[in-house]
Amino acid sequence: MSAPGSPLGSGALIRLVAAREVSTRLRDKTFLISSAVMLLIILGVLVFQVVLGSGSDERRIGVTGDSAALGPALEAQGEVLGLDVTVVDVADGAAARTAVETEDVDAAVLDGTGPDPELVVRESDSTLEALVSGAVSSVALGRVLAEAGVAPGDLPQVSVTALDQTSAADQQRTVVAIVGVVLLYSLIILFGQFVAQGVVEEKSSRVVELLLATMRPWQLLAGKILGLGALGLAQIALIAVIGVGGALAFDVVDVPGDLVGTVGWVLFWYLLGYALFASLFAVAASLVSRQEDLASVLTPASLVLFVGFFVAIQAATNPSGTLAVVTSFVPGLSPMVMPVRQAAGEVAAWEVGLAVVLMLVAIALVVRLGGRVYSGALLRTSGRTKIREALRSGRA
Amino acid sequence: MLEFDGLHKSYGDHHVLEGVGFTVAPGSMFGFCGANGAGKTTTMRIAMGLARPDSGEVRWRGRPLDEGSRRRVGYMPEERGLYPKMRVGEQLTYFARLHGLDAAAAARAAEEWAGRLGLGERRRSRVEELSLGNQQRVQLAAALVSRPEVLILDEPFSGLDPVGVDALAEALLEQCRAGVPVVFSSHQLDLVERLCDAVGILARGRMVASGTVEELRRREAGRLLRVVAPDAAPGWAGAVPGVRVVSERAGDTVLELAEDTDDQVVLAAALRTGRVTHFAWREATLVELFREAVADPAQRTAREEVAA
CATH class of the missing domain: 3.40.190.10 (Periplasmic binding protein-like II)
Structure with a gap:
């Protein structure tokens, strides 16, 4: 018998799964069209600003x-x-x-x-x-x-003392943060959906049995989330580069350093938000076996995401309000509220640190518990699995 | 050797497997038969790590099957599983890579198996565009593409037309000749009888019979003798010692002989009645063996008592 390939490590398996996700999406019309639309919107906003500014x-x-x-x-x-x-x-x-x-x-x-x-x-x-x-x-x-x-120089000159020297720059950063949060929200929803659909597709087509004969459930989950996450990050980074580059080239913003900083934070929070919601979506999706049932199990997590988005838009007008301050620490809401507060310049470093730590704890919890639910529910193809049953039979 | 040893599995109060065990030698084909719900699929899923046994284990070359060694097993699940939107060639390459082949070897193997199973022209088609029979071939190719050391196939022949059955049978025999132990389950007992070196019959979570088809026939007591003597008076055979009449209709009798009864004595008795147009042992088909094996034990005991 000819020798089979060398046994694969976790890294190699996860890379294989991730590569398949990326190459599948890159040929998926829905993905390509949504990416193009997002780029067009950003370009449109830029052109609008330039026309408004020059006209x-x-x-x-x-x-x-x-x-x-x-x-x-x-x-x-x-x-x-x-x-x-x-x-x-x-x-x-x-x-x-x-x-x-x-x-x-x-x-x-x-x-x-x-x-x-x-x-x-x-x-x-x-x-x-x-x-x-x-x-x-x-x-x-x-x-x-x-x-x-009389020489004109003899007239008294008014000297100006601005008490709030950064107000114009703040406003600009807030606008950038709002645009960033809208993008972040749409991309988390989009890529979270991709993850969820992928999980259900594997379950409903039963291909998951073949996959789990070669790897553990967590490796499959990790490959899926990392692959799509990398694609999402590439997309938001591309949009950011085009947006920032365009803004600088057309002189739409005054303070390039602030702009880049705000965009950087939005990217950072995208990563944390995606990690949490993609895991939640994947675990929820593993409970059902048909695409038709997907919407109902995704509702709770989508609702949290939407509340975060809504609060973030509110926070832009009142970044130091109680609602904005409290929600900027709540895991799940913080990825959208915190960048807006940061852009408004109202946040101490320890506050950001605390929000990040809380978010990381939430991610660790979801991955750990969710991983068990996922592995327990993955091979149950009869209707809808209850979370408790899945937890009991999980084998992460 | 591929050994299934003392597998027990229950879901709640429902005992699916109660000590299933059999062995498959390298280069031999093992047919796994049993009524629906007898536990065949559960047994195979345990081997693939998709279900956990309550006790017992599956060994390959003396070592329990684990993550690593399972990658050298080609598996075809009962419920077919492929990515519907992925192209045939890419899908096969992907599965080959998951089993540890490098990119180049995986692409070569995918091409080779697609060709061998008559899918060469459909390599660039999406799986969902193929006919059910062709999807089945892709499924088999996915099991074979990693050059497995062991094949475990759950109902590989279901849904295939006769040409497809022949192609699949040929592919499996070829694997066997190359030294791969093959286990497959099937309800098509004529196929099992034709292809398999050994057969296992599962009923109510236990192996009720296993061995070669010949062994099963021999073990199954009371082969039947059919004698056609058109001129014989009714009841002629009942007078011969050690003979039980199973059925008798217009000179066509089916007889069951006791252990030490000489069939030539029966022939002599038949000839005394006049012409004998037919005298032959009837070989039990696997279907009969199967019915016998999976029959409810209570009924079977009752019948044996009548016979005695």
Whole structure:
């Protein structure tokens, strides 16, 4: 008899199972389409931000006569109001009106440095009016002061002390965290479902008997969860790289360091959340033998996941509220609530540490008890298995 | 030797196995028969580690089957199990790898077995697209693809057409000739009789008979003698000492002879009545042996008392 292959260790078996899961999913249309949709959404959000940013903040202002004094003043005022002002020279009043009517410019200033300045706009625009009158009066004021022999530097200057220096950056990080949590929630649901469907498929097609003749239940479970987990991580990382890269390239965010930090934490919490929920889903799925029965056993775990998602969205508006603080420690809810709190910058290091430890304890418990349920229920193909029966006959 | 030794298993109050034991020599084929629910599947699942016996063990080459040695066993479960959406070739490669073959060897073995079992053209089809018969072949290929040292097959012939049965039988005989002990269960007793070197009959959780078909025939007391003497008067055979008439109809009699009765004496008595057109020992078929073996013991005792 020819020699069979060398006996496989746990590592090799788990890798084989994981590789099969990955290659099966990579050819699965549902997976490919959902991945494409998620990428499109992220790209869409980016493009939307870029269009919003560039479209609304630019103003072209026509100026008759000499724009040497008024031009820089208009630009300076624009900067104060957050507008990007471009000054265009126009020949005279008639040309200015034509330029406004043909939408060549947004507004035109006639005789801006003279005694009787006039602003021509298509329709009343308070921002532009404030911008232009500010610029015109500052030029006039400068001239009057110069004529009176006062140097502009003698005027008192206002110095600014911001009490909350990071508020704008905080807001941006919170938005990133919310986008991250939406992704994290969808991917945990998606990949948790994949794990659950895989377990039921193996049970309903009875292929599990052949598999368990070559490996232990925990090796099968580990291979499945790790394989799909790696795929999910690759997907969320790809989305993160494209999102962050795009945001930096198009200048949508101001503080790159904060953005990268927040994204990093979302990835970290994805890993913990996936580990917990994928195990829960797998164990629940092992109790039934038909895909039709799957929804009912997955409901409790899905509900926890949904509550976490809901609280996280709430926490974004009130990150230091009691609800957000308490739930950010509860295993199962923490992967979604904690990144939002962290992004808002309201969390001490020990709080994060505690939430992580609690989550790890929960994962260890689910894997240990769940592993027994899984192995006990896997070979029972008659209808629905009760958890207690499965625990009794488990052989992890 | 593949040894099943003293297997006991009960689910609650229901005793499924009560001391099942038999041995299969390398290079021999063992047919496992028994009524539905007799415990055949449970016995095989215990060998594969899919059920735990309350006591007893299964040994291969003198050592209890464990995780490692089970990987050298080719197994075909009663309820067929394959990934429905996986392609035939990939599926076979996967199972070969789970049994420890490296990637290249697994791919070669998958190709080889798909070809041998007539699945060459369907290698790239998904299992769910195949006919039931072809799915069965894939299932067998999955059991054979890792070049197992032992084959344990639960109802491998069920659902196959005669051509499929022949192909499968040929594949199993080939494995046997290569020195692999083969255990398979079947309700098709003619097949078991044709293929197997040894037969075990399971009833009510016990092995009620095991051995070669010949041994079973010999052990089963009271072979039957059929004599056709058209001109004989009714009751002619009853007068011969040591002969019991099992049935008699218009000169066609079936007789059961006592241990020391000479069949030639019976022939002489028959010839005295006139012409004899038929005189032959009737070989019990495995079906009859099976019926006899699994019959309720109470009825059997009653019949033996009548005979005596």
